[in-house]
Amino acid sequence: MDTESKSINRRSDRALIVIIAAFVALSAIYSFVTQLKRGPDEPAHFIYIRSLATEFSVPEIAHVETHTEDSTSSHEAHQPPLYYAVLAIPYAALNAIGLSSDVIWRVLRLLTIPIGAIWIYFVYLLALEFFEKKPYALAATAFVALIPNAAYTAGVVNNDIAISLFTTWALIPILRYFKTGEIKPRSALGLGALMGLAILTKAQGIILPAVFLIVSLAVCRKSEYKNWKQVLLSAGIALGTMALVSGWWFARCYILYKTISPHSLYDPIDPSGIVGALFASPFWMAKATWNSTGLLIGYFWAPFWLMQKFIDFIPYFNTLCALAVIGALGLVFRLRRGKDVDRRSLALLIATAILTYVLWLNYIISVDKMANLQGRLLLPVASIFGIIAVLGFDGWLRGEKAKMIGVITGIVLMLLANAVVIGCAIAFYAGGGI
Incomplete structure (x- = not known):
């Protein structure tokens, strides 16, 4: 590696550290600004952790919202246990030395932030796998790290950051498999373990085996089914490992x-769904889909319930839509301008995002309509949104100076x-808090 390449790598590494540090700082600010016990469904998550730490069992499922930790049942008790089991360890240790529930709660919040930091690192690795260019990968990572709701969610007790990580x-080995058409048995084993851990964190992880099967079929078709035995073996290893995990x-x-x-x-x-x-x-x-999707978009970008007393939702939503339209047009320009974008991989990532959206839509229709928030x-x-955003705005910008600006x-x-x-949250x- 020549001196110039080493210099570029060092600058990229420093930039990544700065991005992750900014995410950690924002998450910590949100954690302390957000009133203790007032994060989304936070008491229900806390009850789950406490039950595993003190009773060594999953709490009973509550069929009404659990707004305080005084309950022994939790409306989050239907969730898979991995995140809660991990945080039950520090809970048990802190409880054993006599710390109060509030202090333990605060510590559990802070321990969720490193999970978020690791997630941001893997956002970078996924973006790098797609772009194969560090500056673009860093831009996508910065976009995700600075989404207000991303840092906010990492600052409170919940399993959403953990499922985001897994x-x-x-998606990194899945995308690599899609691009190269090859996956070694050891990699398939690792991928299966990751998919299993994702599903053990939140049932939402079920999209991963679906995407993996789509990729397996695409790899098989690309070779005109000549490699069907290898594809079948890889699928068996990955899905079998996932099932074991x-x-x-x-x-149960x-x-x-x-x-x-x-x-x-x-x-x-x-x-009926x-x-x-x-x-x-x-x-x-x-x-119903339009209205629910509008709320989903608004609440994806920011924890809007903290802002609704001060900012009207309609202009806020219209601003997000305008930015999305600008980005979408830029993406079209970018795809038309050159063939250096891996369109097949982009299509796979977009399909993954759409599958996630459809899963959510079916959930609010057939199970809980309030999940639209x-x-x-x-x-x-x-x-994936970060990758699309970078491509979209890159479509509008010509020249290195314009891109830097x-x-x-x-x-x-x-x-x-x-x-x-943050200002709205403080106010x-x-x-x-009403």
Whole structure:
């Protein structure tokens, strides 16, 4: 490696450290600004951790929201246990030395931040796998790290950052397999373990084996099915490992609840799901989808409940839509301008994001309509949005100087967005948090 390449690598490494440090700093600020016990579903998550640490068992499923830690049941008790089991270890240690519940809660919040920092690192690795250019990968990573809701979510007790980590991590070998058409047995084993850990963190991880099967079929078709034995072997290793890692949880759920996917809160729009609602009333379904998607987008970008007393949702949403349209047009320009973008890989990543969205949409229709406010459910594919955003705005910018100005401007605007959210949060809790 020549001196210039080493210098570029050092600068890239420093930039990545700065991005991760900024994410950690923002997460810590959000953690301390957000009133203790007032994060999204935070008492329910805390009860789960406490039950594993003190009772060595998953709490009973509550079918109403658990707003305080006084309950012994939790409406999050239907969730897989990995995140809670990990944090049960420090809970047990801190509880053993007599620390108060509030102090333990604060520590658990802070221990979630390193999970977020590791997630941001894997966002970079996924973006680098796609772009194969460090500056572009760094830009995508900075975009994700500075999404206000990303840092906010890492600063409170929840399992959404953990599923974001495992999903992003697993997408790296999946994308590499799609690009090269090859995956070694050891890599398939590792991928299976990652998919299993993702599913053990949150059932949302089930999108990963679906994407993996799509990739396996694509790899097989690309070779005109000449490599079907290797593809089948790799699929068997990966899916078998995944089943060994996570299958026991679903067996437990079936034994206890007669279903592999129990629910706590049940308030559906239409119990028949997307297909049933679409056939029953297409117009109504389109309207419900539009309204729910609008809320999802707004709450993905920022924890809007902290802002709603001070900022009207409509102009806020319209601003996000305008930026999305600008980015989409830029993406079209970028794809038309050159063939250096891996369109097949981009299509795979977009399909993954769409699959995540469809899974969410079916959930709010058939299970819990209030999940339309849980924009954090899109954080597992935030890395894909970062890649698309970089490509989109790159389509508008010509020349290195223009791109540098664009990146700096984008970072400043996103830091200002975080400052606005933090300011709103301070005012929100100062006013009683209502």
